[in-house]
Amino acid sequence: MEPLAKAIKLPPSTGANSSGREAENFKCANCQDRGIVPVSNNLAEICPCQQQRKMERLMESSQITPAFRSKTFENFSINQRPPVIQDMFECARDYANRFEEIQLTENNWLVYLGEVGCGKTHLSMAVANSLLAKTIPVLYFPHVEGIKELLKYFQQKSETGIHTRVEKMKKAQVLIWDDLFKGRDKPTDWVMELVFEVINYRYLNLLPTVINSERLDYMLLELDKATGSRILERGKGYTVIVEGQACNYRLQ
Numbered sequence: 001m002e003p004l005a006k007a008i009k010l011p012p013s014t015g016a017n018s019s020g021r022e023a024e025n026f027k028c029a030n031c032q033d034r035g036i037v038p039v040s041n042n043l044a045e046i047c048p049c050q051q052q053r054k055m056e057r058l059m060e061s062s063q064i065t066p067a068f069r070s071k072t073f074e075n076f077s078i079n080q081r082p083p084v085i086q087d088m089f090e091c092a093r094d095y096a097n098r099f100e101e102i103q104l105t106e107n108n109w110l111v112y113l114g115e116v117g118c119g120k121t122h123l124s125m126a127v128a129n130s131l132l133a134k135t136i137p138v139l140y141f142p143h144v145e146g147i148k149e150l151l152k153y154f155q156q157k158s159e160t161g162i163h164t165r166v167e168k169m170k171k172a173q174v175l176i177w178d179d180l181f182k183g184r185d186k187p188t189d190w191v192m193e194l195v196f197e198v199i200n201y202r203y204l205n206l207l208p209t210v211i212n213s214e215r216l217d218y219m220l221l222e223l224d225k226a227t228g229s230r231i232l233e234r235g236k237g238y239t240v241i242v243e244g245q246a247c248n249y250r251l252q
Contacts, residue, residue, distance in 0.1 A: 008220040056172035064128060064140045064176075082247050085118060088240045092123040093212075095238050096130040103208050111235035113220070114242035117250040120212035121178055127178045127210055139172035143179045147191060154190070166194065170201040173208070180213040181223065196227045203230040217241060 026032045038044045073093050078086045095102070095110045102108050110127060112120040128138045146165075153161035169175055180195070181187055187195070202209050211231060213220070217239075220228030232239065245251055 027186060035121040037133035064125065064132075064138075068125045068140070069129065070119075071122045072129060073123075075128045076119060076122055076126060081249070082244075084242050085247060086238065088112060088123055088242065091129050091238055091240050096127045099131060099134075099136065104206060106206060107234060107236045107238065108206065108208045109231065109238060110210045111231060111239040112216065112242070113216050113239070115244060115247045116214055117248035118242045119249065120242070124176055124178060124210050125210050128174070130211045131174055136174060137172070138176055139168060140176045141169055141178065143177065143182050147183075147194075150194065151190075160248070163212050166198060169198045171207075175207070177200065177209065177211045180211050181220075182213070187223070192224055192227070196224065199227050199230055203234055209234070211235070217244070 031037050067105075073089070073096075076089060078089050092110065110124070112124065114120075114223055125140075128140060131138050150162055153159075153165070175198075199209075201207075215223070217228070217232055220231060223227075
């Protein structure tokens with residue numbers, strides 16, 4: 001987390017609270033919602049509540065659903081799971097721990113491909129929540145729900161709605177794309193063009209991206225070689241491919 005700011009000099013009028021409001025009426029009784037805490041007659045420091053409020057704003061802008069905010073590395077079980085699941089866990093944790101080191105490198109994407117119910121989404125969200133805890137902004141995009149939203153804009157001929165959403169995906173500091181290409185066997189040309197636009201922008205600009213999909217590597221290439229090859233190239237070193245029902249915890 002970012003360190004609290006050093007003591008700052010206050011003008012004479014801000015040293016004491018003159019509002020007369022009771023402490024219980026403030027969101028933060030410590031600073032009485034001013035964001036700073038006096039440490040002497042003319043000096044103050046940033047209140048710790050500002051860090052919490054920043055975290056709350058980041059979480060809200062991430063569009064991570066409340067159910068996924070609880071997904072962490074600590075509550076992901078690898079006990080008696082196949083070795084590849086343990087590889088997934090270690091890969092995600094290493095990615096999150098080394099993010100500041102690798103975020104500007106060419107291979108800064110985390111990619112999970114394969115079996116349903118193996119924990120791809122949980123670990124993707126664990127990475128997201130870990131980065132948010134470091135006040136690194138992320139944007140969550142669930143493929144099925146997100147494409148439905150964009151299609152609605154398309155049907156309403158709302159170019160502004162589509163443009164705004166797509167631009168956020170393209171330029172997010174970290175994009176979490178959950179269940180890429182989930183659904184029909186062959187996505188429509190419109191969906192393929194949209195996916196390529198976002199993937200290609202992030203590929204060219206070395207923007208960190210976390211992608212999980214039920215499609216295997218060769219399936220991504222069969223759908224669209226340009227899109228698939230970009231994902232696999234950027235994910236070198238942080239790609240795990242999972243196959244086999246033994247990896248599906250829902251069936252165990």
